[in-house]
Structure formats: C-alpha cells, structure tokens
Amino acid sequence: MGLWLALAALLALGLRRVFVGYPGPGLACLAPREAALVAAASEAMFPTGGEIPESGPDAGVPAFLDRYVATVPPQVRLLMRLLFFLVEHATLVFPGPAPRGWRRFSALEHGQRIAVLDGWRTSRLFPRRLVFTSLRAMLTMGYFADPAVLRRIGLAPFAVDSPVCEADLLYPPIGRPRSEIRYGPADLTPPSDGTPLRLDGPLHPDYRGGAQ
C-alpha cells in the first residue's frame, strides 16, 4: 500500500511538472503550456537586438502561430502540438546545461534555451535535427509575417494593381454565392502590360509603416 501511495505521489508530481504551473493564460488556440513554449522559443530564436532589433515576441510570433495552428487540418495540428510538447518537455528527461537544467524548456534561462535548441540543431540524429528545423521553420514564418521585420530588411511586398480579367467575371469570393461576383463586363480592364515594378514604388497597404 505504501509503495502504491509513493508511486501515485511520484506520478502526481510528474504530471504537475508537465502540465501545471504555467504563468500566463493560453491563446485562442494554443494551451497555456504551448503558448509559453512558443514565446520562449521565439525569444531564443529571435532575441532582442542584433541586426534586426525586433524580438520574436515583439514581432508577434506567438499570436501568428496561434492563428496558424488554428487554420491547419486536424492531423497536422496534432503533429504540431506533439512537436511543441516534445520541445517543452524533453529537458525533463535530457536536461539543459546546469544550473537547474532539468526544468521545462519555457522555465529555463535564455542562455540555457539557446544551448538546448543548439543541441537539437547540431544533433547527429536526423530526427532531432528535423524537430529543430520544423520548429524553426514555424517560428521564422511567424517572424517574417511581421510587416515591421519585412520593411526592416527591405522585403515588404509591393503594391500591385490587379487587372480585371474574364475569370473575375466567373468566380465569386471563396465561400460566397455567384450573386456576389464583384465584376461585370463593363469592369474589364486591359491586361498587364508588363511594366516592371519599381524598387522605390509603393508597398502593399498591409505592409506600409505608420510613416508612409
């Protein structure tokens, strides 16, 4: 009986270390532990300062991933959640550098997090590198979804006028009935004449900074 109690206590402690004690709330789709992992990993991947001043959290990476995870198909969402779970809790089994490297990833210090991620990145084992590449890919997409980051490195998309062509008279916006097709024959415009975009031309409205 005593042994069972001890085992149950150990199990409860283990579960607590895995699931309980996250400081912040979750996001719309990400649970508190996933939100904590994404914030911590994006901070490690994109720390404040350097050649692009914005940090991962500054660039809204957690909010982006929250939206992204919500839009992918359920099977893909499950895989993403497993990936977050793995990175967050692997340090309970394979600890990060001392001191107290055996905490959850999101509870580690900044330098420890970098060391842990570098371990995934440079591993000789392909599956471990794959975990790193997948996590970094998601974080990077989120970082580059931030207009300020894109403007900073000169890669914000240009404003482009879309000519109205025959196809635009056939297709309504996705999910809407054909009665909502936006154009009629009188709206047709000449097709693109191939004038090259100008490097100093206007940016896409969603990517313009406040000053523009």
Next chain:
Amino acid sequence: MSAPASQGEVRVFADYERDFRESCDVVVVGSGPTGSVVAHELAEAGRRVVLLEEGPPFTPGEFELEGTLSMTRTMREAGLRATRGFVMPTMQAIALGGGSLVNSAICVRPPEFVFERWCSGFDLERTTRKDLEPHFDAVGEFLGIAPTPEDVQGPRNLLFASGCDALGYSSEPIARNVRGCRGSGECFTGCRSRAKQSMDISYVPAAIRHGARVLTSVQVQRIRSDGRRAAGVEGQVVEPFSGKRSHRFRIDADVVVLAAGCVATPVLLHHSGELANRSGQAGRNLQFHPGVAVMGIFPEPTHPQFGATQGYQSLEFLPDGFKLETLWAPPGVMAVRLPGLGLEYKRHLARISHCAVWDAIVSCNRSLGRVVPRRGRLDPVLHYDVHPEDVKIFQHAAWVLAEILFAAGAKRILPGIHGVPDVLHSLEEAEVVRRGEMRASQFVSAGNHVFSTTRMHGDPARGVVDELGRCHDFDNLYIADTGIFPQCTSVNPMYTGMALAHRTAQALVERT
C-alpha cells in the same frame, strides 16, 4: 455522342443545396494543367464536358502574401505533406487550376534523349519529341509561352547569367506561360498582376466559353465501372479549407478522364476497388526531381523581392542528371534554409536582401517510391528513398551551383548541407561539397515535381496506361496527369504534361 455544347458555367460551394446527379460525354477529374487542357480541347470540339475540382477558385483578393498562410489555403495538408524514408516536403495544390495557381510557370520541352529513353525503355512507339512537337506548339501558342523579358529579370536572375557566362556554361531566360509579367516574384502565392496564365484564368474560362460545366469544391471519391467500361464518378461536396463533406453527387459519363494529379489518381483507383491495376503498377514507381538549393550572399543588395520568380536556367548539365535554375519564394520560406539561431540567425536573415538562391532539380531515375492509400482517406502516405548513385548527382549539382555563385561575385555561400560548414567563403572551401561520400539525409531538399505512379507502358503487364493515356484494362477510362510519365522529364514537368494531355484529348475527339 457529340451533342451540341451546353451552356458553360462554374459552380461554387455556395451553389450546392442538395444531392445531385448529372450526365455528360466526358467527365474530367482535376483542373490542374493536364485536366484543364483535356476539358478545353473536348469542349471546343463540341463534347459535353464536366470538369470536377475539389478546390475553390481563387481571385487576387484571396491571395495570402505570407507563405505559410498561403500554403494552408492552396495546398493539401496545409503544404506540410512530406515523404517518408527520405524525408522531403512535397506540395500538391488544391485549387481551381491545380499546381498552375502556385507554380513558377516554367515551361520547358524535354530534350530528345528523355523521349528516346521513354520509347526504348517502355515499349512506346509514338512518343518521340517529334511526335509531341505539334502538341507542345498548340499549348505554347494558347498560353503565350515565351522567354522571360530582360526588364523583369532583376539582379538575382541576371547574376546567374553572368556567373554562367564567366564559366562558359550555357544559360537562357526561362520560357513561361506568362503575359505581361511585372517581376513581383510572387508566383508561389498567386499572381496579383494576372500575368501568369494559370489554368483558372486561361484554359478553364475558355472551356466554359465552349460549354464546359466546371464544378468546384467537389471531391471525387469513387470511379463507377462495369466490366471494361467506366460509367462515371461519384463523391461529395467539400467546404473550402475545412474540407467538411456534405451533399453527394454522381456524374454519369461515356468517358472518364482522371487528372487528379500523380499522387491523388492512384489513390482514387485504389478506393474504386483496385481499378485499372491488373499490372500492379498503380501507385508504384513514384519519382521526383528533388531540388538542391544553394544561397549566395553578394556585396551589393540584390533586391530579391523584385524579378521574375524563376527567370533564368541552364540546361548545360542535363546529361549529367540535373537542371539549374534561379529561385525565389516568400521571404519566410527562403529564410528557413539559413543556418544558426539567436543573434547569428538574425545576422543571416538581415542579409537576405543581398542574396540569390539558385537550385538544381535532379533526375533521380534510380530512386523510386510508392503512393500508399490510407483506409477511408484520400490523403496518401508517400514512401521514397534516394539511391546512393543519385546522391552523387546532388553533390555534383551543389558544387556547380557553388562555382556559379562565386563566379557571379558572391562573397560567401550557404550550402545548407548537414555536416558541411554553414558558410563557405571560397571555391576552395566549397571543395568539401563534392569530396567524399554523402548521405541523402544531409541534404535539405524539396520535391514538387512528381510523376510515374500510373505509368505509360506499351506492355499492359508493366504499365497502367497506353501511349494515349487509356487504361489498359478499360475501354473508356483515361489518365492525363503527370502520373503517366514513364520516368522523369529531367526538366520541369508541366509543359510535357499539358502536351501529352493535348494528345489524349485529340485522340478522344477522334474516338468519340
């Protein structure tokens, strides 16, 4: 069978209110480059055509400029589909127009030696390049296929030409199905300039003009058949993006043409009771052109956001097993291949404005995989392994890319090969890329050119379709997508797929 053409139309998700049943002369499954060509040619010839597409039509207001969000909307499995074995991402579109909505519009006719191999290795008699020239010409004229103009090339494409010139390698502007390109470099997320002649704005509207009925947001789940004859198809309406299924439909047809893509078609055959698979070859022989890319960093800005997405190519190394081309994608997608993390990673990201990325697509004829259907689902599992001899081509290609980048003036290159230093500063340092034996898993690759899962073969025991795309086991079931290629094309596959589809359509016009 050729009744007068009906009034053409498009139907979208919001139009379906109940189960329905219709009939036609020819039903075409899939509106990618191959299915659209077939639907157009038959509608133009007066046949009653129904074109079925699982994805929705996109208009510029719905293009997402951010790469990930775009992929969740336009690609199957949110663009995260990957092979098992050699783990490699592979994207298949789900949209009216199929892959043409998101591809770079590269149109290249394969060299004669490709067709010679096909003919001699697969008992084919009428599939030489000369046989296919009229079909290439017809498609080329319709889509305005022409070399990319100089003024929309931009530095990252032109640097490739100068690097090739310096080394004496041939290079040329890429011919594309584009009219009026403005050099926005965003073919991958949809052409806002409406310059790219993707099927949704070219062949599909033309087919509708000739009376084709185009039903979007419908998923074909089964081919109906009776003995050696296909009777039509059936399936369900699916909601865009969520994939939620609703009303059932059935289309009765005299001829069924499958153009659902090289990955989806064998799964459909399987779900229809191992249809057309007496040879046992359906789903086998899966081939890719795995891509190997190297990034160079130049002293001056390359302004990579300007310029045709893929504007220049070199066919110099086709006999060695690879084709070289320039490459661009949304910045977030390009950044994924940069090394490091933390401040070091940021340093690399900040230099993307000075980069050029060039890639090689590799002819991996020795590397074969399989499309394995999953029970009750149309999303398959893909198994693929790269043959060690093909890994040597990866190495050769990466080395040549390094040579060209340095010859064009790159200060350093990022080979993106595990086990090789992240950054190489000279050609001497780059020697490591071609020295020694490497494993496929050291390379970060992608495989968006897919073929051969329902291959063409003169011998019915060794292939699924004959030279005109007719399933050997059937009188009236055809396959038109790139699954029918006996082997890879060594060049970008879309144009060959459309030329073969054009030939199949002409044969059908004669037969029906």
